[in-house]
Every structure is written in structure tokens, then in C-alpha cells.
Amino acid sequence: MKKASTIGVGSEAQPPKKARGRPRSFDREAALNAAMEVFWTKGYEAASISDLTSAMGINPPSLYAAFGDKEKLFLATIEQYAASRSDQLCPEQPTAKDAVESYLRFKADLLSGAGHPRGCMLMVAFFTAANASPGLNAVLAKKRAEAREHMRQRIKRGVAEGDVPEGTDAGALADFYATIIAGMAQQARDGASRKSLMATVDQAMAAFPVPSRGAPKKKRDTATA
Amino acid sequence: MKKASTIGVGSEAQPPKKARGRPRSFDREAALNAAMEVFWTKGYEAASISDLTSAMGINPPSLYAAFGDKEKLFLATIEQYAASRSDQLCPEQPTAKDAVESYLRFKADLLSGAGHPRGCMLMVAFFTAANASPGLNAVLAKKRAEAREHMRQRIKRGVAEGDVPEGTDAGALADFYATIIAGMAQQARDGASRKSLMATVDQAMAAFPVPSRGAPKKKRDTATA
């Protein structure tokens, strides 16, 4: 009766050592991706175990044995979603403005992309898991905060390097672009085209502050105030 | 057994003619407002009849007799919500930019206001009623489209009157500000302060196109192209 607890076993260590009991008859990652699409489409609370098991091609006991419960399965799909979308600003972009713009266009591309449900799964999760456990909501809140923080840090760096005007409020500017991303996620789920989202990115980038001509252009950290 | 069908009776005609049967023992509008707050807080599908009746202070049969069913009650709260927020741009603002800005600030005020749940009920509805009937979703989609259309018309008028540059794509600009509003709704539900939302409005308005100096400034419709 000793439980071996193979719930968390994803891809931590995969030597072909044979397990003891009856082998699993489904692909864990494929089932996880199927579950992700269900949650992405219907939302967390509206996705029933019945919806999930039929999409994953397994029975309820297999789901619970492999993933724990509905919330743990959802968290696993959230991690899968976030990991496959590397929520980070491209560090090769020379200026903060370029970095933010490429990030927004990357997002716009994903939001309107084919082969998966429309919009952002994290936004769907935010609205449809509001009544779920505090622990789940804490994870979601952290994921949301990360994107904003990455942008804020990049803008701050831009100020230090002189491609963003001195005195710019990096936090407020990051909030603005976080608002743009959230808005685009809603618009995309509402059916907005890639072209429409890109036009919104154009508009949003027109508001990015640039140093006035003749302003100090630091190269690194040689302050010339 | 003749049903008198008093479901829709809101405030269409209120002469104090006494009805025939036992009088209703609760205030219909107060109950509607209580239901609105439940839907606004928990979302459409997550709000149970039990949640609703206890917040409204009535029993299930009274709810069904007065409002029909859960979907009809929800639609009634949506109408109440939209009506009490006159989703229209202030026509007294002299320019399209002023009109859009005051609209955004009006929205930011409501989104972060006290005395009611955070965020926009229509956005909560959009995400939490996605699996509901097509009819319900059509109503919600129409409400969303209205705000965008009002902004588009006002921007178009600005182009005609010369306070918006010629050649401006009014639809794309309206899409941009609809994105801002949707994004602010999410941020507000996520806990953003009024101050933070207002800073985002500042940023968003910096992107509003203005005629270059020396550009034609039509007063009304005297074209001078």
C-alpha cells in the first residue's frame, strides 16, 4: 500500500529504468497539453473533470493519479503555458523602447496566433479562477507581476543608459504597457485580428518617451548631470 | 391560472393602482442591485442561485417569479449597470482628444471607485459568461462594441473639424483606446489604484495624434484641401 507518488514526475529524470507496476498507457505531456487547451478555452471553473478527461483521453482516476486534483492539474498547465512562452524581454534589443516594442509584437503575434484558443490563458485564468483557492491566485498574480517587472527593469536600464529620458517613471510606464498587453489579450479573445493588434502596438509605442534632442546620452554609467 | 406575467415590470407605469394578489414583500430594484454586485464580484457562472438569493434577501421562487431565470436576471443587472454608467462621450468637449481623455478619466474613476466591486462588470461578464448562451453573449458583445463605436464616431468628427489630423484611421485609434479601457479594467480588478490608472491615461493620451502646426484648421465643414 506504499504510495510511490509519481504525481510530480514530469521530465526530471528519464533514464529508461522500468517502473514496478503496470505502465501508464497515455502520454503525460500530451494529456497536459489537451488539458491546457480545455482550461484556455473554457476557463478554470467552467472546465469540468468530464471535459478534461474526454479531451485528455483518460478516465478520472487516471487524471487524479497523474496530476493530483483539478487545481494541481490547472497549475501544471499554467506552468506549461508560461514556460513555452518565455515571458522575458529580448536582451539583444539596444534600447528600452526597442525591447518593449518587440515584446509587444511578440505578444500580439501569440494572442492572435492559430493552432490554439484565442487570447491569453493567464488573463482567462485571472477572471475565471477568482473564486478559487488563495494559493492558486497567488501563483497567477506572481506570473502577472513578472511581465510588468521585466519591463520596468528594462526601462530603468534605458534611463541609466540614456535612451530613455531622465526622470521617467519606469513603474508607471511599465504599468502602461502592462495595461496594453492586458487590453490586447481581451481584444484578441474578442476576435481582434493580428493586424488590428499590431496597429494598437504602433499607437502604444508612439507614447514611449524619447530623450529630447541635445539631451545627455550616457553610454554606460558615466553620469554627466 | 392565468399568468399575469409581472416579470418585466420595472418602472414602466406606476400609478398606485393596487394589484390583485398578495403584494411583493421586497424591493425589486434593491434586489437587482444586490444581484448585480454578486455577478460583478463572482462572475456569471460562478454566481449560484444560492449566492444570489441570500444577497437579495429572497427565496428562489421569488427570484424566478420576479426575474425569470438566472440568465434573464443577469441580463437585467447588465442593463442596470450600463444604464447607470451612460456609456457615451461627453458631447461638450471641444475636440476629439478632449472627449476621449475625459471618457478615459471617467472610466478610470469608476473602475477604481469605492462602494462597489473592483473593475468593469462587462469585462468580468465577457470572461465568465463565455460558455453561456449565444444570445447572452450577443448582448454583451453589443455593449462592448458600443463604446468603441462612440469613440470612433467622435474621432471621425474630430477629423472633419480639423482637431485630428487628416488621414487618421479613426477605427484603429478607437481600437487603441478600447484596448486601453479593457486593460485598465483588468488592472483595476487586479488592485490598481486610481492614481495608477490616471497615470496610464496620461500615457495613453500622449499617443493621440494632433495636427502639425500650420495644418489646415477647419471650423466646421468648409473644406480647404
Added chain:
DNA sequence: CTTATTTAATATCGATCACTATGAAAAAGG
């Protein structure tokens, strides 16, 4: 082989869902 271990499939569990049948209570019309 037998035993131990793990998964698969069936058939549920109690709780909650949206909703309602039933009859008493409260008013007006006669």
C-alpha cells in the same frame, strides 16, 4: 509460478447546481 506494485475502468460517492411543485399567507373583488 507467486507476490508486490502500479495503472485502468466501472460505478459510483455526497455536495451542489439551476430550477420548481406544493400549499399556506396576504391582498382585492364580490
Added chain:
DNA sequence: CCTTTTTCATAGTGATCGATATTAAATAAG
């Protein structure tokens, strides 16, 4: 008074929710 009409309140309906007990099947170890 009695009848009619409408609402109120109790106590449910069948359906579906998330989650499991149970048993058979499949593998490795001994």
C-alpha cells in the same frame, strides 16, 4: 363572509459537480 389572484416559504426535483472505492489488468521482483 367567500372567491380569486398573486406572492412567500418549505422542501424538494433530476443533473452535474469534483473526487473515489473497488476490482481487474499489467508489469517487475523473488
